C-alpha cells in the first residue's frame with residue numbers, strides 16, 4: 001500500500017486559504033473518491049476549547065470550503081462540525097468564539113452540532129480495548145470526511161494530530177469513557193487506535209489537511225502552550241503517514257514514541273514505512289530546515305505523574321446530572337437517551353439518576369427539553385466511583 005502527501009509552505013501563497021487549496025491540488029488526482037458525486041461532505045476541524053491556539057485555524061475551514069465550491073460541490077452538501085467534549089452548548093459556543101462559525105455563515109454552509117442529535121451506538125469487533133462506543137450522527141451519516149487537525153503536544157498521548165483528531169467523532173462527555181477504559185498512556189493509545197479502526201472501516205472516503213502553520217508545544221498541550229511558526233500545510237489521505245511525516249519534519253520519531261501511532265502501525269491501519277510514502281511539493285529535507293525540533297510534552301515519569309494527578313482531578317471535577325423536580329415533566333426522554341442505562345424511569349414518576357455507572361456524558365441534560373437537569377461536581381465521592 002502506497003500513499004501520497006502534499007507539503008506546501010504557506011509563505012509561498014497569499015494566505016492560509018490559498019495554501020490549503022495548493023496542498024490539496026498536489027494530491028487531488030490520487031483521491032480514491034470524487035467530491036462532486038458525494039452526497040454529504042463533513043468537515044471536522046479540531047475545536048477543543050475557546051482558546052483559538054488549541055483549535056484548527058478558521059482559514060483552514062475557509063480554504064477547504066472554497067476549494068470544494070470551486071470544484072463544483074453545492075453548498076447544501078457541505079457541513080462543518082466537531083465535538084469538544086465539554087458541557088451544554090459548548091461546541092457552537094467555541095465555533096463562534098474561534099471564528100469557524102462565522103466562516104460557515106459567510107459562505108452559506110451549515111454548522112452541525114455533534115451533540116445536537118442522539119448518538120449512534122457502534123461496535124468495533126477488532127477492538128483491543130474499546131469494543132462499543134458512540135459516534136455523532138453527522139459523522140455516521142457523511143460519505144466524505146475531511147479531517148482538519150492541528151499538530152500539538154499532548155500530555156497523555158504525546159502528540160495530537162491527524163489520527164487523534166478523530167476522537168472528536170465521539171459526542172460530548174461520552175469521550176470521558178476513555179478514563180474508564182485506559183489507565184496509562186499505552187492503553188490510551190489502544191483506545192485511540194480502536195476509535196481510528198472504526199474510521200478506517202466505515203469512512204473510506206477521507207481527506208486530511210493538516211495545520212502545521214503554527215504548532216503548539218509544551219507540557220500543557222493540547223489545551224495551551226507555546227506556538228511555533230512552522231508555516232507548513234500537509235494534505236493526504238493516510239493519517240498514520242501524515243502524523244509520521246509531520247513528526248519527522250520536527251525531527252521526532254513518531255513510530256518509536258507515540259503509543260497510538262505504534263498501535264496503528266502494528267494493526268496495519270495505515271502506511272508507516274517511508275518507502276511507501278510519496279511526497280509532492282516541498283521535500284521533507286527542505287521542510288526540516290524550516291522548523292525547530294518537536295519536543296514531547298515531558299519525560300515518561302512526569303507524564304505518568306501528570307496522568308495520575310489529572311485522573312484524580314478528573315474524577316473529582318467530573319459532573320453528574322441532578323434532577324430539578326420543579327421543572328421535570330416526567331417525559332422519560334433522559335432515560336431513553338442515557339447510553340449506559342443508569343436512569344430508571346416509570347410512567348408518571350420522576351426519573352431516578354444513579355451515580356454508579358454514570359459516565360458523565362450529560363446526554364440526558366442535552367436532551368431534556370424542559371431544562372429539568374442541572375449538573376454538579378462529583379467531588380470527593382468521585383474518586384471512588386466508576387466514571
Ligand code: SF4
Nearest residue numbers: 328329331332334368
Ligand atoms: S427529560 Fe427532563 S423532563 Fe423528561 S423526565 Fe427527564 S428530567 Fe424530566
Ligand code: SF4
Nearest residue numbers: 338358359361362364
Ligand atoms: S445519567 Fe446517563 S445520560 Fe446522564 S450523564 Fe450519566 S451516563 Fe450520561
